[in-house]
Amino acid sequence: GAGVSQSPSNKVTEKGKDVELRCDPISGHTALYWYRQSLGQGLEFLIYFQGNSAPDKSGLPSDRFSAERTGGSVSTLTIQRTQQEDSAVYLCASSLDGTGVSGTQYFGPGTRLTVL
Amino acid sequence: AQSVTQLDSQVPVFEEAPVELRCNYSSSVSVYLFWYVQYPNQGLQLLLKYLSGSTLVKGINGFEAEFNKSQTSFHLRKPSVHISDTAEYFCAVRGGSFNFGNEKLTFGTGTRLTIIP
Numbered sequence: 001g002a003g004v005s006q007s008p009s010n011k012v013t014e015k016g017k018d019v020e021l022r023c024d025p026i027s028g029h030t031a032l033y034w035y036r037q038s039l040g041q042g043l044e045f046l047i048y049f050q051g052n053s054a055p056d057k058s059g060l061p062s063d064r065f066s067a068e069r070t071g072g073s074v075s076t077l078t079i080q081r082t083q084q085e086d087s088a089v090y091l092c093a094s095s096l097d098g099t100g101v102s103g104t105q106y107f108g109p110g111t112r113l114t115v116l
Numbered sequence: 117a118q119s120v121t122q123l124d125s126q127v128p129v130f131e132e133a134p135v136e137l138r139c140n141y142s143s144s145v146s147v148y149l150f151w152y153v154q155y156p157n158q159g160l161q162l163l164l165k166y167l168s169g170s171t172l173v174k175g176i177n178g179f180e181a182e183f184n185k186s187q188t189s190f191h192l193r194k195p196s197v198h199i200s201d202t203a204e205y206f207c208a209v210r211g212g213s214f215n216f217g218n219e220k221l222t223f224g225t226g227t228r229l230t231i232i233p
Contacts, residue, residue: 004159033220043206043223056219091159093221103210103219104167107152107160 002026004108006092012114013082021077021111025094032075033095033105034067035059038088046090049075050097082115089113118143118209122224129197130232137192137227139181139207146212149190150221151181154204163205166190167212177201202231 005024013019025032034046045059049069060066064083069075079086089112093105119142129135141147148167152160164175171183181192190207207224 031219035221042225043208043221045220045222048219050219059220093160103148104150104162104165105221106162109159 004092004094004106006090006108006111008111009109010112010114012116014116015084016081018078018080019082019113021079021090021113023075023077023092023094023108025073025075025092026106029094029096029106030072031095031097031103031105032069033093034075034077035091035093036088037091037110041088043091046077079113082113084115087113087115118145118147118211118222120207120209120222120224122207122227124227125225126228126230128230128232131199132196134195135193135197135201135229137205137207137229139190139192139224141188141190141207141209143188143209143211147209148212149181149183150208150210151175151179151190151192152206152208153177154206154226156203160206163192197229197231199231199233201229204228 007022032049036044047067048056051072052069064080067077089110091110093107095103095105121140150165151163153163154160164173166173166183174180179194204226206226208221210221
């Protein structure tokens, strides 16, 4: 079946602009995660969704970052007033469930964000 | 909270030689352990996982790893590497108990495996 998909694959934006990144999880997966991969910080957790709720937002770096998930499926990560330090690859993952042995996460190809 | 240490940032290996990529973790609770591989300009692909049971787990592409609870390690091994194994390898951990905050993965800093022809 189809894996996790993300769009766009690449995004170049100017400092101060808002961007939206999209993630389509594997069908039937109730848990969805966003991570960020950057040279200086490695792979960092951002936010976790179970269904449409986000019980763990502890990794969001500032209030410029927000995410939502609708219909228990597609998720959008929004970055407002982008800064150069937001440049990174944003990875989305999904799992059958968020807990226990069903929590094995499968990753999408990522969105490479470049802020000029 | 959990943490992961991958001491080797780069590992060069000759083709057809064996390789071991080291991973050590720290956790106050039981854990699940994972190895992911990232090929250039791609996302993360799951290589193998330890959830419970046998401490020796086998994954895709001929890789295997052994969970050692006393040494808090989960080293990745392959008896004979191929050019196509050139990639970055990430060890990751998450809490194995049903507690809030155990859903997310904590990653190591990665090991870049380079196969020399």
